[in-house]
Amino acid sequence: ESNRRPDLLEGLDPEQRAAATAPRGPVCVLAGAGTGKTRTITHRIAHLVRSGHVSAGQVLAVTFTARAAGEMRTRLRQLGVEAAQARTFHAAALRQLRYFWPRVVGDRQWDLIEGNKLRLVGQAANRLGMPTEVEVLRDLASEIEWAKASLVSPDDYPAVVSRLNRDVPEAPGRLAELYRTYEQLKNNAQLLDFDDLLLHTTAALEEHKAVAEEFRDRYRCFVVDEYQDVTPAQQRLLDAWLGGRDDLTVVGDANQTIYSFGGASPRPLLDFTRRFPEATVVRLERDYRSTPQVVALANRVIGAARGRPAGSRLDLVGQRPDGPPPRFAEYDDEVAEAAAVAGRIRELRDAGVPASEIAVLYRVNAQSEAYEQALSEVGIPYLVRGGERFFARREVRQAMAALRTAAAGEPDGDLVELVRRVLAGVGLTEQPPSGGAAKERWDALLALVELAEELAATTEGATLGRLVAELDQRAAAQHPPTVEGVTLASLHAAKGLEWDAVFLVGLAEGTMPIQHADGNDEAIEEERRLFYVGVTRAREYLSLTWALARNPDGRRNRRRSRFLYGLIPEDHPAARVARAQKQTALKARCRICGGPLIATMEIKLGRCGKCPADVDEELLARLKEWRVERARELKVPAFVVFTDATLVAIAEQRPTDDSALVS
């Protein structure tokens, strides 16, 4: 069997091959982004299976995001070992818990808390007379999550946070009480939160000998990708899985630790050889993902990091042919930035880059809106990655209900035909709608058809019931089927993934690094690592953009991200353009204070952002409205009626130098 596909190890370099072919036992790969860590472990799994050391069903591979787990499954399938499991820690725990639950707990019904967690935290806060505003609750909830991921009980919480000198959103004693009350309310309602999945599964394995034996008999070989982001709760579950055995392969990059605010730590990765002195250790330096231009930028980004742990100081060496230099651009506001990015994406698509090979990455999910809008306007399909969003979509829920009903009736005939027929009932037309939200709904439904096609191609006698089961599993694991389109994702969700073209947007102070990291060195370093993760997602084309104001009439007072200093080359056209723009702008003067005007809107209004006090904003707004009405009356475009400068003059009760109609 091992000879049937000799290509398996050919696609690996000598170090990767050493890790892939190491005998069963502890293996640790410490290496930077794009050096082939994920590739190495998937090949290792395939190699162990093909050479008969382990059967695919005995392998459990875990990682941290649903997308990364999905990516691993895809690669395993391509290598012919689809029976090996690749899941997130949470999805693996959920599956095991479902299986063991009756034996561990009896027949009491428990439910996953899912969306209504904040409500429960709110109830607990209310009971204790604590504030219940949503933003506050969100902070309190994530603090409870941190405690649970760090294996800190309510009793220990105050002492632990004082020892760690941790920045907490409430007095530690009060928070401990909130945490305790939340746990009580949750247990009384027979609900489990996400963190409970890990804790209960660990407890089941630690406390029930028969369960542990059955589990350890079933799974014998463990693999962890992105090990730098393991939390104490996950590590403890991993230890319970191992039960003293050492068949564990871990790969990671300490420079990509991006969840330490949630309790993750690169320590277990960096201390792996102390724990397993006999481990095979491999370091990789060759970057196969990105062009030398992107690699050079990535090295500079992480080279500026402070307090890097020993063992993480590696410079990547690019292996690919040269590509275009990274592009830097500054915009007046986020709307202009999004429009420019959408325009650039259209150019790339026209040049032959498929939409699915393009990603727009941002710091917080709220930033996606501007890009959804801008891409819709130029008619480019896109997909917002949040994983869960796909299954939360109305048409997908309708489609799943319809498929379930159909599956319960007659599963006969060609699967794909059947799925098409059922989905026609929920809006899958023959021809795609031309664009906008309708096209997006259509794309989501089409993704279900494509999944059915994939299933039919890979599984003998695939049925509708089997498809529904697959969809249920994917929904639980938040692993949506791929929809052809530009990816819009947060930097956190982009970890481990890659695209030909990557747009890192919103690189302004307050967004990247995020506001609340300011002044906290550790938090800033985590933001820098997040930026590094973003930069290293690009294979070839990398664009870095930022805007000086949030919206067109906002004040242009934002500064470009501190992470960009030293990255923009002085002779780079973007830097020259920025300088040229500044020089033009310098000529414009505020008509109130005479100072320089910088933002486009300032130039339009003829006054600087510092002088708004002289303007009656309300009157200005009314005048603008009036301008629109008057333009309608005159049947001319609104801009013909009055210029903004005139409106300002009117608002300030100064004589206007232009008459009512200005072209």
Ligand code: ATP
């Ligand atoms: P990250 O830290 O971002 O998760 P990684 O180390 O896991 O990165 P991979 O995703 O495994 O890197 O590999 C990056 C890219 O390089 C992939 O497209 C992979 O197929 C390719 N690659 C890896 N090793 C080789 C190799 N030896 N030859 C050719 N291509 C390779």
Ligand code: MG
């Ligand atoms: Mg990887």
